[in-house]
Amino acid sequence: MDLPRSLEPYRLSKPELAVFVSGVTSMGLEILAVRIVAPQFGSHIYTVGGLLTVFLAALSLGYWQGGKLADTASNRQMTWLLLGTAVYIAIVIYASDMLLYYTATIPLSPRYASLPAIIILFGPPTYLLGFISPYSAELSTKEGIGAASGHVYALGTIGSIIGAGATTYLLIPAMSVDQIGLLFGVILVGTALVLSLPRPSKRTVVAVAAISILLVASTSSASLGLDPRGEIVYETQTPHQQLEVVDNGDVRTMYLDGARHSATDLEDPDRNVFTYTRYFHLTMLLADDPNDVDRVLFIGGGGYTGPQHFEEYYDVTIDVVEIDHEVTAAAERYFGLEQSDNLRAHEGDGRQFLYNSDEQYDVIVLDAFKRDQVPFEMTTLEFMSLVDDSLSDDGILLANVISAPDGSASEFYRAQYKTMDEVFPTVYSFRTSDAPAVQNIQLIATKDEMRLSAADLERRNQDRTLPIDLTDEIDNAMAEPATDDVPVLKDDRAAVDALLDPMLGQQYVIEETDTTPGAGSTNATSASASPSSAD
The missing domain is CATH 1.20.1250 (Growth Hormone; Chain: A;)
Structure with missing residues (x-):
């Protein structure tokens, strides 16, 4: 039929x-x-x-x-x-x-x-x-x-x-x-x-x-071509990006969408390959007493080298929020990450993590910015207020910002400074390179009304038994920038793309340390593509 x-x-x-x-x-x-x-x-x-x-x-x-x-x-x-x-x-x-x-x-x-x-x-x-x-x-x-x-x-x-x-x-x-x-x-x-x-x-x-x-x-x-960056030991496509792990001599680097995010020295794991990661330790100078720092949050994991150094050097409990599970898995396999009661990785968005968390942190390190693609929701006044609520009474925020220290390419840095200054009583900024180029600028905000001078920081550097000497980093402190011509970034109007425009095509300088443990920066590498950071 x-x-x-x-x-x-x-x-x-x-x-x-x-x-x-x-x-x-x-x-x-x-x-x-x-x-x-x-x-x-x-x-x-x-x-x-x-x-x-x-x-x-x-x-x-x-x-x-x-x-x-x-x-x-x-x-x-x-x-x-x-x-x-x-x-x-x-x-x-x-x-x-x-x-x-x-x-x-x-x-x-x-x-x-x-x-x-x-x-x-x-x-x-x-x-x-x-x-x-x-x-x-x-x-x-x-x-x-x-x-x-x-x-x-x-x-x-x-x-x-x-x-x-x-x-x-x-x-x-x-x-x-x-x-x-x-x-x-x-x-x-x-x-x-x-x-x-x-x-x-x-x-x-x-x-x-x-x-x-x-x-x-x-x-x-x-797949047979030689890579000028070195030997590709691992590569994959994740839901968020292309992930590669490349060995060049003793240095192992994590690339995300072709941009360097983290690096470790295979012969000297204690070395901070990228100079800007040394500046994370400035939070311990700005704290009234580093022994009172108990809980630390890193937003952005990458190779987890920063969190691992904090776990090794300080008696703290560390949470790391990384949106890409594959990045965390690569850090465990290739960068020595071992999760424990003292260092825990969480998969998710940094802002949502803070919104849903009841924890109070003594230090929060915001290391999720990219040069060409900044998650605007983590730059705004509303986000900074959320961070403020998530910090203890003496808590400190460090934001790793990629921008120029002055000139037209400094607009994003100055807008981020202005936004943080709306929420926190005191904001410091540190350049990581002497070059007048796009680089990693460290913004540190505290709840302390009193601003410490470079001399105050140097005295603390000498008196406190920190694992590294931060003299060079203190010397790179910058004066408060002019912010009259840049906006306060808000959820309903965070013109991040427009602020990043002047940086497109400009040289990006990444200072690297030498191979002497505890040494400061001695050389720099640069790129005109789109490097990012999440060490």
């Missing part, structure tokens, strides 16, 4: 399959593109906005051209469009690092620096995929232009939803960028083969075989 037509299982026609797969692939590539481009150009609003602009422009151009040629559409033409897209994905897998490097040298405003790379890498394949929708509408069996176009674009949108969701929640946490690219390429090749059935031409079969080999080869070749 035949089933009523409405109850028969629905089967996608070949044009419908093509438009569905094009939706999956185009949106999946758009999500993946952020991970590909961010290590070179950062993941700030201009990179993300550039990606959206290029993808939408390329799709629109493909729709337009495809509509003009739709009267000649056929399954065979869509087969070659899908195969051509797969070839370009192989190029993206193999050559993306090289293309990103060379396009970064084009003399453009930092706002637009990522556009050439985005256009070259993702414009052509997205343009080709744009042809599929009008071709599928032309080949649709639906009666009427409205019914055909509505059906096709609904299928394409459903594919886009699946592509975005699967890439975000399933693929990126489980696979590398190259592996995800390979998967998209294989899906396109497989769909092209289905479109050519039941009697694919010899030319199509050869093309399918050759492109499949090209995709696999591009993935293999991409």
